[in-house]
Amino acid sequence: MKVVIIQFPGSNCDWDAEHSVQDVIGLPAGRVWHKDPLPSGVEAVIVPGGFSFGDYLRCGAIARFSPIMTDLKRFAEQGGQVLGICNGFQILCESGLLPGALVRNDCMEFRCLNQRLKVEDSNNRFNRGALGDSLDLPIAHGEGNYRADDAVLADLEANQQVLLRYQPNPNGSLNDIAGIRNRSGNVYGMMPHPERAVEDHHPCLDGLPVLRAFLQPLLVSSPAELSA
Amino acid sequence: METPTAPLPPNPDPCLNVEITPELIAQHGLLPEEYEQILKILGRTPNLTELGIFSVMWSEHCAYKNTRKLLKLFPTEKKDKSAIGQVLVKAGEENAGVIDVGEGWGVAFKIESHNHPSAIEPFEGAATGVGGIVRDIFTMGARPVLLTNSLRFGSLESSQVKRLFRGVVSGISHYGNCLGIPNMGGDVYFDDCYEGNPLVNALCAGVLRHEEIQKGAATGVGNPVYYVGPGTGRDGLGGASFASRELTEESAEDRPAVQKGDPFMEKLLLEACLEMMSIPGLVVGIQDMGAAGLTCSSCETASRGNSGIEIDLDLVPQRETGMNSYEIMLSESQERMLVIVAKGRERELEEVFEKWDLHAAHIGEVKDGDRMVVRHKGVVVADLPAKSLTDEAPVYDQPASEPAHLAQAREWKVDSIPELAAEKVEDSLLGLLQHPTIASKQWVWKQYDHMVMSGCTVEPGSDAGVVKLSIAGINKFLAIANDCNNRFCYLDPYAGAQIAFAECMRNLACSGARALAVTDNLNFGNPNKPEAYHMLKECVKGLADACAHFDVPVVGGNVSLYNEHGEGAIDPTPVVSMVGLIDQADRVTRSCVREAGVELILLGGLPHELGGSYYLQTQFSKKEGTCPFVDLAAEKNLQDFLISQIENGKIHAAHDLAEGGLLVCLAEMLFGLEKLGASVSLPDLGSSGRLDSLLFGESQARAVIAVKSADREAVLNAAQSIGLSPHFLGQTNESDEFKVEVGSRSVLNTQVSGLKNAWESAIPKHMEIA
Numbered sequence: 001m002k003v004v005i006i007q008f009p010g011s012n013c014d015w016d017a018e019h020s021v022q023d024v025i026g027l028p029a030g031r032v033w034h035k036d037p038l039p040s041g042v043e044a045v046i047v048p049g050g051f052s053f054g055d056y057l058r059c060g061a062i063a064r065f066s067p068i069m070t071d072l073k074r075f076a077e078q079g080g081q082v083l084g085i086c087n088g089f090q091i092l093c094e095s096g097l098l099p100g101a102l103v104r105n106d107c108m109e110f111r112c113l114n115q116r117l118k119v120e121d122s123n124n125r126f127n128r129g130a131l132g133d134s135l136d137l138p139i140a141h142g143e144g145n146y147r148a149d150d151a152v153l154a155d156l157e158a159n160q161q162v163l164l165r166y167q168p169n170p171n172g173s174l175n176d177i178a179g180i181r182n183r184s185g186n187v188y189g190m191m192p193h194p195e196r197a198v199e200d201h202h203p204c205l206d207g208l209p210v211l212r213a214f215l216q217p218l219l220v221s222s223p224a225e226l227s228a
Numbered sequence: 229m230e231t232p233t234a235p236l237p238p239n240p241d242p243c244l245n246v247e248i249t250p251e252l253i254a255q256h257g258l259l260p261e262e263y264e265q266i267l268k269i270l271g272r273t274p275n276l277t278e279l280g281i282f283s284v285m286w287s288e289h290c291a292y293k294n295t296r297k298l299l300k301l302f303p304t305e306k307k308d309k310s311a312i313g314q315v316l317v318k319a320g321e322e323n324a325g326v327i328d329v330g331e332g333w334g335v336a337f338k339i340e341s342h343n344h345p346s347a348i349e350p351f352e353g354a355a356t357g358v359g360g361i362v363r364d365i366f367t368m369g370a371r372p373v374l375l376t377n378s379l380r381f382g383s384l385e386s387s388q389v390k391r392l393f394r395g396v397v398s399g400i401s402h403y404g405n406c407l408g409i410p411n412m413g414g415d416v417y418f419d420d421c422y423e424g425n426p427l428v429n430a431l432c433a434g435v436l437r438h439e440e441i442q443k444g445a446a447t448g449v450g451n452p453v454y455y456v457g458p459g460t461g462r463d464g465l466g467g468a469s470f471a472s473r474e475l476t477e478e479s480a481e482d483r484p485a486v487q488k489g490d491p492f493m494e495k496l497l498l499e500a501c502l503e504m505m506s507i508p509g510l511v512v513g514i515q516d517m518g519a520a521g522l523t524c525s526s527c528e529t530a531s532r533g534n535s536g537i538e539i540d541l542d543l544v545p546q547r548e549t550g551m552n553s554y555e556i557m558l559s560e561s562q563e564r565m566l567v568i569v570a571k572g573r574e575r576e577l578e579e580v581f582e583k584w585d586l587h588a589a590h591i592g593e594v595k596d597g598d599r600m601v602v603r604h605k606g607v608v609v610a611d612l613p614a615k616s617l618t619d620e621a622p623v624y625d626q627p628a629s630e631p632a633h634l635a636q637a638r639e640w641k642v643d644s645i646p647e648l649a650a651e652k653v654e655d656s657l658l659g660l661l662q663h664p665t666i667a668s669k670q671w672v673w674k675q676y677d678h679m680v681m682s683g684c685t686v687e688p689g690s691d692a693g694v695v696k697l698s699i700a701g702i703n704k705f706l707a708i709a710n711d712c713n714n715r716f717c718y719l720d721p722y723a724g725a726q727i728a729f730a731e732c733m734r735n736l737a738c739s740g741a742r743a744l745a746v747t748d749n750l751n752f753g754n755p756n757k758p759e760a761y762h763m764l765k766e767c768v769k770g771l772a773d774a775c776a777h778f779d780v781p782v783v784g785g786n787v788s789l790y791n792e793h794g795e796g797a798i799d800p801t802p803v804v805s806m807v808g809l810i811d812q813a814d815r816v817t818r819s820c821v822r823e824a825g826v827e828l829i830l831l832g833g834l835p836h837e838l839g840g841s842y843y844l845q846t847q848f849s850k851k852e853g854t855c856p857f858v859d860l861a862a863e864k865n866l867q868d869f870l871i872s873q874i875e876n877g878k879i880h881a882a883h884d885l886a887e888g889g890l891l892v893c894l895a896e897m898l899f900g901l902e903k904l905g906a907s908v909s910l911p912d913l914g915s916s917g918r919l920d921s922l923l924f925g926e927s928q929a930r931a932v933i934a935v936k937s938a939d940r941e942a943v944l945n946a947a948q949s950i951g952l953s954p955h956f957l958g959q960t961n962e963s964d965e966f967k968v969e970v971g972s973r974s975v976l977n978t979q980v981s982g983l984k985n986a987w988e989s990a991i992p993k994h995m996e997i998a
Contacts, residue, residue, distance in 0.1 A: 009584065010492050012408020015699065033583070039340040049680075051406040054492025110401050110675045140405070140677040193679070201685040201696045201705075201813060 002043045003029040008063050013049035017062050020195035038071035038202045044081040047088030053055035060090035082187045083214045089142045089189035100148035106172030110142040118163040127214045135206040137192035144191040240553035244276045256283035259739035269616045277553045280611045284520035288801045294755035295787045298944040301772035303784040307458045313744030323364040325913045336370040337433035340379025341788035342900040345486040346428040346655025355403035356489040356856045357430040363516035370434030376414035377424045378710045378803040382423030384664045384994040392651040401675040413688025415710045418664040422444040424793035429749040444515040445533035446568045446594045453592035457564035458549035463537035464560025465805035479738035500584040513568040522559045527600045530614035537594035541604040553609040617988040628762035638855035648920035650975040659846040660888040690819045691735035696767035705743035705810040714799035715840045723858045725770035725802045730863045737867035738882040740815040740874040741808030748785040753797025763800035777860045819883035822902025824962040827940045832930030833953035835913030842887045843924035862929040878939045883928040891923045899984045905963035909971045
């Protein structure tokens, strides 16, 4: 298992994430229960969408105390690749692996639609060259309104940590932020669902380059392994 | 078996040791003759706990006492034993019916109403409606893969209706989104008849392997009975009886009879139950605690298993203190299940529930004999023959008579209204597109997560919602459609019900899906009123005959009676939901045209009937006339043609004629792209000789298809040769103009974007000013 998808009580995009990585992209992936340790030899972790712990208290606020989060933090500190999608993004923010917070949409309603996103030149993996100027990805959330104080926002912008911006903004996010990364470029978080845009029956295939960009270090190494 | 007739000892809670008076019996919704029957069954006077148990089990909601005879009219299996969609679990046998979809897979599906709770407490009522139907599906061992809803509200002009609409939609959104089951939308109608009594029908479908089908039977003497899920509280006390009487001004005081839902608990229960059921041989029987809670689940499992059952209420997890036996047995607290497990394997079940942090309490045992025995604080508080509760409920055949005003409503003739002038066509079309029943429902379904589970293939808003069965690992697509136009059912319940059936199946055909089976939700007024019972009876007959004609069986459903408020009963609303199968990705067809230069063809002949139409409603505020002629043979001919042409790859898009008629159908087909127009030409006014009936009549068995230019002649000829009276209408183009000519006279020349804007903004506009 190279890619681990963490399953919290209330996760509901865990199967989708596993399916997209394993069956569509072709990397060995599996789900790990939040009370279990992170297996050794893992190269990337996806924190999937859903309603971990029912979103009680605040989205992601209880999940951050799950046993597996200690391992995940260590993994991230050691440079491991982490991607939080939707509720996973909220959990990464709550646990301090990413800055800022996600609060209730300004329309006060859940929003599920195909969202146009502007791609930012963030680093050598997430940029317009790799992903194109814009993407369409499904969003499905009630609390995707990104908030951070001025200093944090200025920092994010100055260090090109913004990955994707909404066009137009469906939830009131500051600076139209839909996805960010940490400073060192190994922890990623986004509200849109790339795993829902990877197969022919999906509205589009724009999720594939996004997932591939995240999994790039693994994809680069796999052909060599296959031939070995 | 020896029947104990000695009185039971006093209940440990003194307040339950009261004399059973006629008033108490009436308060429990039981008729004097029903009480006489209880006395005969028991050979003694029931105590209050037992009276409560009979009251919920013999309520309409659980016992179908006014409809059981009628429901027997529905075919419950396919006549053609070689066709796809054979019935694996029939209607009424288990918590939901199951049909075969090939390759060893089955689909469990069912619709259920939560009308009364939603009228009082729209958010919780609708949310727990979703929760209840989802439990019915995973109880069968199936992984839920889609949800839909059939919703009915009064006029959106009313602020009270806006409150109900907003509450219901957000309740469904809250519960379904958290569960992570895609909600494919469904249908929403707005009509004054639902003012104060909205309808909230929720459907769930799930997939499972044939060998994974679970039974709701308590078998194997000595097998332990487990209670799983969160603790029992006092919420939803007597909900089943509450649902079985009319709503009144005082109904708001019944708020404790509305349950409170916790979708997170349900998600845990769903995953834990599926995990438990995947352990071979562990689960003997399983049943959810829905209506009538612990009472219904224990006596139904015992009755199905031809067994007795004993439970001890001291062992039931409780989240409130001081609950007595009456409250524990009748509580409708949500997200709970009763599981009968193979003796000696208790630990395996407990381990699964420990993982998911849920209660799994050993509360009783399967017993020899036929008694349901309930203990509390060491005292027997109920001792009843289980089958008397499930099988011996009284069955009524009520007197029926046609409502007097109907003959008069049908007297209406089209020449009583002025013919539509060409210059009024655009206004009339706009009026229809902005009627909330016809307008875009995106306001609703953008609040539903319809893309979770990676299966959404045709998003809500097309004729049918389609999901790929990715989670089962099979390359097949499940299509779902709901329908029921109450206006036609009101004018002619027999024909109206058949129209609901035909339109639902036509929606599937337009999507490329072959219909497999039906689940129906019969929403009617008080059956003790001959007029309401007449409507119910005729609708059931109409549906049953349509099912037989198309060889599409009913595999389950729900009956909701006593839907009355203020002015009287709702219009008869037999909601028909149908599941269909598409076996190849390239056969999935949408109602929207996706390119310019395709040819539009009307199948089924020019529309000519205006009776009962939305045109009459929007222009003249009339619910009158004769409902359109139903020709099931013509309907089948059309649908077979649609499917065969889709399977031959000839049809680019297809949309059936329904509410609003031909022009609404054509306009909706153009709304899928930013800049798409059409120039359409009709040869003459058709048999009605009237423009209104041609453009806005709701004649049945008609659809518009879009085909590539190269296929036009072949498709027209094929349709002609089987008597489908095809009319070539014109082409789509890139102009944003919608032009319609009748006999070379221009009757419409407008911008598609303007029409689309009116159609899209109608419901949001209503909801903004709420």
